[in-house]
Amino acid sequence: MTIPSANINPWNAAAMIAAVVLFSTAGEVLTAAAMKSVGDLDEIRAHSGLKGAIRAVLTCPLFFAGVSFLALAFFSLLFALNHLNLSLVAPASASLTLVTNAVAGKIFLKENVDRRRWTAAVLVCTGVYFLAH
């Protein structure tokens, strides 16, 4: 078995991971905004059943905007996995997405990203450095 990331240009690898991160962040922020507007799915399912919960999600326009970006992130991930190792792509993209989501969550979703969550973001960045080193 060949190792996919053995001969890849580092800039190309960074670009592939960046594409996954950017599309993921946009998709997850839009999806989170959609789910916040829908309300607690467990409660909706308790009152209206599974169909009611599915209907609540599918009738939210923000959800489809989020899914569109997540689909772009998915195909970016497929493309990256074709050229890079899973143990690099999955943790690096997911961890960087965590950091970008912390910023986007504070700005766009007005979430309380406190010192605890920022510290976690710094630790994650350090971890990503070790991953890519």
Place this chain on the structure above:
Amino acid sequence: MAHARLLPRQYTILLMVSLCAPLGDSCLSRGMTSLPPLSLAHPATLIAAIFTPWIALGIVLLIGFFACYLTALSWADLTFVLPATAFGYVIVALLAHFWLHEPISVERWAGIVLITLGVSFVADGPSRTERPGDGVPEQSAAPIEQEQPR
């Protein structure tokens, strides 16, 4: 600051998010690395890749992940859900090493451990940003259906 504790079923949802995502990613990797290198010049080959067995299984697992993920986002912050499910990184590393036989250096192991340590204690904080009026049940966008008597 006191905050509401998550219910056992909510912890189960977070565990499912942690498990389904790395398992799905691993299936995708297994499927994609067995294919010849793809090019952006031929996007149709990327679409055709979806219908290969490993990638199809990966997609099924990722659909399960997405359902659990949406449920979690409906009662918790995005900046809580992502760190709280960070144990998935460890699962990815173990799967990649023992199943896909990918080499993982000591530095990469250190990075994975650091990431997991950094984000795991976030799960001990509040799961949702408190806002004025949060105590009042919000009106759901979903229509409440009345149960029909049998």
